[in-house]
Amino acid sequence: MRSTKDGKYAVRLDAVSKEYRSGKNTVRALDAVTAGFLSGTFTAVMGPSGSGKSTFLNCAAGLDQPTAGRVVLGDVDLSTRSETELTELRRDRIGFVFQAYNLLGSLTVAENVTLPLRLADRKADGAFLREVLGAVGLAEHLDRRPGELSGGQQQRVAIARALINHPDVVVADEPTGALDTRSSRQVLELLRRVVDELGQTVLMVTHDPVAASYADSVVFLADGRLAGELARPAPEQVAARMTHLGEW
Ligand SMILES: Nc1ncnc2c1ncn2[C@@H]1O[C@H](COP(=O)(O)OP(=O)(O)O)[C@@H](O)[C@H]1O
Ligand SMILES: [Mg+2]
Structure with missing residues (x-):
């Protein structure tokens, strides 16, 4: 911002x-x-339960339509687009990662990752597919099914799937919410590398000050309003702000 x-x-x-x-x-x-997120940055969105974090992310990603105001994705004002156009924009320009990995159990890892391309009727760029699967540490598991993977591995598959379309922004709502500490750390390190090495833009909702500290900055929400911002967030600073906002 x-x-x-x-x-x-x-x-x-x-x-x-x-x-x-x-x-x-x-x-x-x-x-x-009002908030803006520069290309190639990693931002965490925090705030007490019910403060509007998911709504914020869903509006930013064109999943939810604002009642007032506008969202501009790159140079596209989403408020001027039809529902059909929004569906295409989401498919082509946004990568989604949720707490529940939302993988298709009957498809292999490789098929799950390339599904957005097939839905958009596009060919996989083999070199980029290998780069993404290598980056997320799944090169050895291409033919496995999600049920054969740990939660952390499944979330890494979901992140690879979110990246495969070169989206303008990757939105992640509590991506580590269901993971143990070690898997969380791997997922957060991966999101960090996605920004540093692939130049992606990542917006991540989290409850966890340690998770937030992987981001370049944190924006805080309280009662649906912006309640401050913290650059280069350290976990203790983030926790102190959250206490101040009445979360703990
Ligand atoms: N689809 C919905 N219908 C009605 N109320 C909703 C809906 N989604 C969210 N809300 C309400 O909007 C507020 C913000 O919700 P949400 O964005 O999910 O917050 P957070 O993600 O910070 O917990 C809450 O009061 C919630 O109950
Ligand atoms: Mg939420």
């Missing part, structure tokens, strides 16, 4: 609000949030 002069934003949110209606009640999940 630096000034435009420093580089190109992969994604920007401009006064984004999101309201959910359930019956007579309206929940304002995001309240006029």
Whole structure:
């Protein structure tokens, strides 16, 4: 979240609000949030439960439509796009990683990773596929099925799948939420390398100050509003901010 002069934003949110209606009640999940994420940076999104982190990520990724404001992905204003166009944009320009790996159990590792290409009717670039699978440490497991892999390995398959389309931004919602410490560390080191070596842009929601410390910066949300930012976050600093926001 630096000034435009420093580089190109992969994604920007401009006064984004999101309201959910359930019956007579309206929940304002995001309240006029403005934020920009430069290409080639790794940002963690933190805040208490219910503070709007997932809504923020889903709006940034075109999965959720803001009630007000706009999201600009690269140079595309998502608010001007139809649902069909958004579906294509998500498929072609965003990589998704969720806490539940969402792999297809009947497909091999290689087939899971290249699935987004097949859905977009594109050929796999063999060299890039090998680079990605090598980078995520799965070169030896190409023909395995997800059920034969550990949770950490499955999440690395999901990350490889998220990278295969050279997306403008990779969004990850609690990617280490279901993993033990050691697997978490491998997944976080991988996301770090994805930024440093492949120049990807990564936005990651997490509850964990140690996970957040792998990012270049942390943005904090509270009650759907931006509640500060921390560059080069150390785990203790992140934990102190979270305490201040009333999480612990
Ligand atoms: N689909 C939905 N329908 C109704 N309310 C929702 C929906 N999604 C999120 N909310 C509400 O919006 C607020 C923010 O939710 P969320 O973005 O999931 O927060 P977080 O990820 O920080 O826990 C919460 O009050 C939540 O209950
Ligand atoms: Mg959430």
